[in-house]
Amino acid sequence: MNTPKELGIARQMPPRLTRQMAALLALSIALGVAFNAVNPIGIKYSVGISSGTPPLREAPAVRISHSTNGAYQNELLSLTLNEGPNQTRPGGMPATTSLQTTTWAETKAFISTQAAVLVDARPATAFAAGHIPGAVSLPFTTTAADLAEFQRRHDPRTPLIVYCANAACPIADYMAKKLISDAGYQSVRVFTGGYGEWQRTEGIQTAGATLQARMQP
């Protein structure tokens, strides 16, 4: 009995494999780029670049961690003097892309004195499930309209502290850079520990209090 091969039914031969795989790859790239171009929630090719502006030279991220009280007192002072760490040049482009980071103690100090606004960059569902009290939700997938609303509520001189889920999460950095480049905020810091660190220090107490409240008759 004749097999399909003996009958000459076309089958891909291994040498043609690489050509076909290359074609698949090329097609995927073409489709992906085309789809992304028309996709309203597509990726913008360089973080925070709106069309027409020259590309931002990406400086290496320099993390300045302020761990002493003296340092953050100076921070607080500089904040009230309205001199953010991300100075803008004339033309609105940030001088560097280095981001300052904060610990929970510093963040707590800033927000309790209302010296800064705490921004939660996680998706809205994560925010709804639990967030640091007093934080404003501004997901990294935010639309231009929502960002405009945020800008309307908090003017560009407002110091911001952005957080995400934990130190491994890159979204806070991404959002912070976006707020600097796209929205023109002059003083944006990243609370690297994020929701995870808050939960470890304060959240447990909150959970305990909630549990206790629930157990009351």
Add this chain to the structure above:
Amino acid sequence: MNINLEINVRTSVRCLLGFLFLWAAVSKAANPTEFLASIYAYDLPLPRPILQLAAVALPWLELLCGLLLLANLYVESALGCVVALLILFLAATGQAWFRGLDIACGCFQFGFLGLSPSASATKFLESVAFAFFRNLVLTVAAGWLLWERIAEFRQPSPPVSTQLAPHP
């Protein structure tokens, strides 16, 4: 292995891979910035534009491969791409696990499974170890399927009536 059983196993593996890649492709294409953020979390030593291109093109490659596998068309090429992708993912998750990177940032929920972001099941499903072993299993399965199909060219099996059926 009994020829019918082998064909069934091959069909199942092919369809499973096809479906998995289709599902992965759709969920990645639906959230491109989240996908990009998850790529950044792997902290790969590649320039950002390359990672951005990968974030844009990868879902489509997965989509095409998934569709081809399910449709039983150009299966060898699709499997070749699938194996290459899986090896890539294996390398990425492996280095993340080795370096102790916590890629389970808790941002992406398995909400459709009814899990909260802090549930231990979610943490497990998002953990890098689970990702690594899942990729390992898929790589082995895809590699085996590809090997079986390519091996047929080198040593055509003796004609049997089942050979006339569409090749799984």
